[in-house]
Amino acid sequence: GQQVMQIPQYQHVQEGEDFTTYCNSSTTLSNIQWYKQRPGGHPVFLIQLVKSGEVKKQKRLTFQFGEAKKNSSLHITATQTTDVGTYFCADTPYSNYQLIWGAGTKLIIKP
Amino acid sequence: NAGVTQTPKFQVLKTGQSMTLQCAQDMNHNSMYWYRQDPGMGLRLIYYSASEGTTDKGEVPNGYNVSRLNKREFSLRLESAAPSQTSVYFCASSGQPNQPQHFGDGTRLSIL
Numbered sequence: 001g002q003q004v005m006q007i008p009q010y011q012h013v014q015e016g017e018d019f020t021t022y023c024n025s026s027t028t029l030s031n032i033q034w035y036k037q038r039p040g041g042h043p044v045f046l047i048q049l050v051k052s053g054e055v056k057k058q059k060r061l062t063f064q065f066g067e068a069k070k071n072s073s074l075h076i077t078a079t080q081t082t083d084v085g086t087y088f089c090a091d092t093p094y095s096n097y098q099l100i101w102g103a104g105t106k107l108i109i110k111p
Numbered sequence: 112n113a114g115v116t117q118t119p120k121f122q123v124l125k126t127g128q129s130m131t132l133q134c135a136q137d138m139n140h141n142s143m144y145w146y147r148q149d150p151g152m153g154l155r156l157i158y159y160s161a162s163e164g165t166t167d168k169g170e171v172p173n174g175y176n177v178s179r180l181n182k183r184e185f186s187l188r189l190e191s192a193a194p195s196q197t198s199v200y201f202c203a204s205s206g207q208p209n210q211p212q213h214f215g216d217g218t219r220l221s222i223l
Binding site for chain 1: 142152159161201203214216
């Protein structure tokens with residue numbers, strides 16, 4: 001079945017460094033949703049991308065949808081301790097009601 | 112504004128016991144979902160209800176049953192708990208299928 005591959009699994013950064021996570025698919029993605037889960041918490045919706053080539057920003061977070069709608073990325077500029085957590089992407093296929101979730105990228109801030 | 116409320120927050124069961132996890136949302140959402148998340152892992156869909164009166168299997172339905180009691184409430188039942196069902200269970204809701212999901216705080220379930 002359709003899969004969404006999310007990389008890397010983990011990323012260790014110094015506070016102030018940038019962070020990027022990528023979601024890739026061999027098939028065309030429908031819409032992409034991004035969620036953040038803090039340690040011990042629940043996933044929280046961040047944003048949805050719909051259009052090919054779309055770029056959206058939320059303060060230090062930049063979300064992109066590839067031109068061919070086969071990949072998406074989340075970039076955080078100048079990470080802060082409040083950014084710690086796991087970031088998930090999810091495809092929303094038109095063919096059924098189940099989101100196709102990536103495995104998540106865990107952002108770890110080095111002390 | 113409670114959003115999605117799950118009860119209980121923590122539970123320890125013995126193998127073979129049964130239990131029902133409760134979920135209620137106050138956002139007038141049509142769709143509701145049950146996920147499990149094992150330590151360090153992603154989310155796996157157990158069951159979902161696209162609208163009141165319907166339920167469908169997700170990726171990992173074996174060992175579980177669900178009831179969409181009304182538009183607000185969606186419960187998950189473990190008939191005979193097994194250690195492999197030790198996990199964190201999240202309930203979520205969305206206005207319509209495939210719209211952004213709102214999650215509850217989760218139920219941390221341990222089965223001995």
